[in-house]
Amino acid sequence: MKISKKDVEHVAKLARLRLAEEEKEKFGKQLSEILEYVKKLNELDTEKVEPTSHVVPLKNVMREDEVRPSLPVEDVLRNAPVREGKYFKVPKIIQ
Amino acid sequence: MNLNELTGHEINKLLARKEVSAIEVTEAVLKRIGKMDDRINAYVTVRSEEALREAEEIDKKIQRGEMGSPLMGIPIAIKDNICTRGVKTTCSSKILHNFQPPYDATVVAKLRKAGVIFIGKTNMDEFAMGSSTENSAFGSTHNPWNLNAVPGGSSGGSAAAVAAGETIFALGSDTGGSIRQPAGFCGVTGMKPTYGLVSRYGLVAFASSLDQIGPITRDIRDTAILMNLICGHDPKDSTSLNVPVPDYTQALVNDIKGLKIGIPKEYFGEGIELEVREAIEKAIEALKKLGANVKETSLPHTEYGVAIYYLIATAEASSNLARYDGVRYGYRTKSERRKAKGEMVQMYEDTRREGFGDEVKRRIMLGTYGLSAGYYDAYYLKAQKVRTLVREDFDKAFKDFHCLLTPTSSTPPFRIGEKIDDPLKMYLSDIFTISANLAGLPAISIPCGFTKGGLPIGLQLMAKPLNEEMLLRVAYTFEQNTDHHLRKPVLDADKKIATDDH
Numbered sequence: 085m086k087i088s089k090k091d092v093e094h095v096a097k098l099a100r101l102r103l104a105e106e107e108k109e110k111f112g113k114q115l116s117e118i119l120e121y122v123k124k125l126n127e128l129d130t131e132k133v134e135p136t137s138h139v140v141p142l143k144n145v146m147r148e149d150e151v152r153p154s155l156p157v158e159d160v161l162r163n164a165p166v167r168e169g170k171y172f173k174v175p176k177i178i179q
Numbered sequence: 180m181n182l183n184e185l186t187g188h189e190i191n192k193l194l195a196r197k198e199v200s201a202i203e204v205t206e207a208v209l210k211r212i213g214k215m216d217d218r219i220n221a222y223v224t225v226r227s228e229e230a231l232r233e234a235e236e237i238d239k240k241i242q243r244g245e246m247g248s249p250l251m252g253i254p255i256a257i258k259d260n261i262c263t264r265g266v267k268t269t270c271s272s273k274i275l276h277n278f279q280p281p282y283d284a285t286v287v288a289k290l291r292k293a294g295v296i297f298i299g300k301t302n303m304d305e306f307a308m309g310s311s312t313e314n315s316a317f318g319s320t321h322n323p324w325n326l327n328a329v330p331g332g333s334s335g336g337s338a339a340a341v342a343a344g345e346t347i348f349a350l351g352s353d354t355g356g357s358i359r360q361p362a363g364f365c366g367v368t369g370m371k372p373t374y375g376l377v378s379r380y381g382l383v384a385f386a387s388s389l390d391q392i393g394p395i396t397r398d399i400r401d402t403a404i405l406m407n408l409i410c411g412h413d414p415k416d417s418t419s420l421n422v423p424v425p426d427y428t429q430a431l432v433n434d435i436k437g438l439k440i441g442i443p444k445e446y447f448g449e450g451i452e453l454e455v456r457e458a459i460e461k462a463i464e465a466l467k468k469l470g471a472n473v474k475e476t477s478l479p480h481t482e483y484g485v486a487i488y489y490l491i492a493t494a495e496a497s498s499n500l501a502r503y504d505g506v507r508y509g510y511r512t513k514s515e516r517r518k519a520k521g522e523m524v525q526m527y528e529d530t531r532r533e534g535f536g537d538e539v540k541r542r543i544m545l546g547t548y549g550l551s552a553g554y555y556d557a558y559y560l561k562a563q564k565v566r567t568l569v570r571e572d573f574d575k576a577f578k579d580f581h582c583l584l585t586p587t588s589s590t591p592p593f594r595i596g597e598k599i600d601d602p603l604k605m606y607l608s609d610i611f612t613i614s615a616n617l618a619g620l621p622a623i624s625i626p627c628g629f630t631k632g633g634l635p636i637g638l639q640l641m642a643k644p645l646n647e648e649m650l651l652r653v654a655y656t657f658e659q660n661t662d663h664h665l666r667k668p669v670l671d672a673d674k675k676i677a678t679d680d681h
Contacts, residue, residue, distance in 0.1 A: 135563030139619030
């Protein structure tokens with residue numbers, strides 16, 4: 085499985101990672117090697133096998149829609165890289 | 180007697196008899212950290228003053244006769260991906276270098292209530308992605324048995340701190356072996372509980388269907404005591420099991436007569452190093468002498484474990500790590516490139532580019548690729564299907580055996596730098612521990628011998644889901660009849676320091 089430079093650029097864009105030229109080359113090579121290795125799964129016929137997404141039986145957990153204490157706003161905002169008053173501040177999204 | 184080298188249950192007795200104080204124990208641990216940690220680098224954060232203040236409060240309670248939990252007044256180290264209110268929780272990543280959680284993980288809240296002393300936060304592979312603790316933004320942790328060797332990973336800081344006497348015990352997290360492999364490499368005991376038995380609330384998510392918190396200790400009794408406290412249903416974790424938690428200390432019985440132990444032959448193939456094989460064979464002989472009925476068995480899909488794991492874990496990680504975007508917490512880029520156009524996306528991209536290390540980027544890329552349009556069925560779905568086959572192997576084996584015994588790792592601790600440039604080689608070092616996560620099983624690593632060069636070798640036991648008691652019983656019996664767990668690396672490390680001083 086060979087990952088092209090174009091594939092690497094596409095995946096990096098989806099993952100919101102900006103890569104330098106030499107990183108594109110390095111990751112492309114390493115990802116190709118790993119994908120070559122995982123191809124061994126194709127040795128197995130799994131047509132009739134159910135996938136396991138979780139090992140425990142999961143069900144939706146519901147609770148009454150009642151007011152409960154939440155974290156103080158100030159505690160939460162303390163970690164914000166940039167804030168303004170009671171808000172997280174981000175760069176402009178709409179021109 | 181060095182207080183920092185005792186087990187938790189030994190300290191508990193001394194505290195109860197008022198022969199030592201929590202302050203004395205805490206001071207002994209802090210002194211050891213002061214002496215050793217510039218060599219070991221087990222800690223990201225040490226809470227010297229706060230820990231002593233907590234110890235002082237505990238001593239007052241003990242003086243008043245309010246000795247409650249068996250963990251009261253005992254220092255613990257917490258892996259730096261488990262949230263501690265007001266104490267930096269970095270995941271050994273630049274992107275969370277200054278993150279102070281506004282809340283405690285459920286396990287931390289339980290420990291706090293029990294009066295445990297929080298010594299500090301331990302180093303790890305960034306976001307728990309790695310097998311050597313070399314992928315830390317704050318430098319590698321070194322193995323206390325040989326400072327040129329890796330301590331294993333990703334809970335390498337926790338395991339090294341326990342081995343080096345820099346804490347009494349620790350918590351780690353295990354997604355593909357991250358508690359057991361470093362415990363094996365550092366000559367200590369590490370348990371990964373059944374998936375869902377310990378709440379993941381406040382554990383920074385890596386691969387949500389695999390992650391589990393567990394104890395790293397100096398002996399099995401401490402494992403049982405910590406398990407008693409950290410296990411149990413938590414409404415804040417929707418994957419948490421609502422099952423009764425037994426008193427695990429009741430499982431500490433020195434008797435394995437008639438127990439059936441399976442040896443999966445796939446774990447003894449070509450890749451295993453001779454000294455590891457010999458140590459495991461010796462341990463098997465010891466267990467036979469103690470009355471266990473040991474027989475070979477088969478887990479035919481073992482060889483697919485690494486491939487399944489690196490598709491599923493990376494897919495889940497790519498989704499979980501999307502939250503690090505420089506908006507609500509952690510690092511945000513100072514780059515001005517965003518000024519040019521489409522400012523928000525540029526901010527995300529530069530923040531993540533500057534904030535994540537190479538291994539994390541590699542796994543996000545792999546996971547994103549495996550989930551992307553056109554590839555989902557071939558990679559992620561295929562891996563989930565083979566995961567089912569791995570589980571079925573175990574279901575079948577546990578019809579015939581009470582537990583399974585394997586090496587924890589195929590090799591002894593490797594040298595720092597040896598595998599860091601070859602991701603696939605590094606991934607393959609987890610081959611023996613990954614299956615337990617894929618199947619959600621409980622598993623434990625205990626010390627079972629040493630190489631000629633004095634490096635520890637770990638033995639792994641696996642059991643049916645929720646059969647932690649079987650693991651504790653077999654491990655306890657082995658421990659009571661051997662002395663590997665009593666060997667300490669202090670001489671080697673201390674000698675090195677003494678030599679360097681001259």
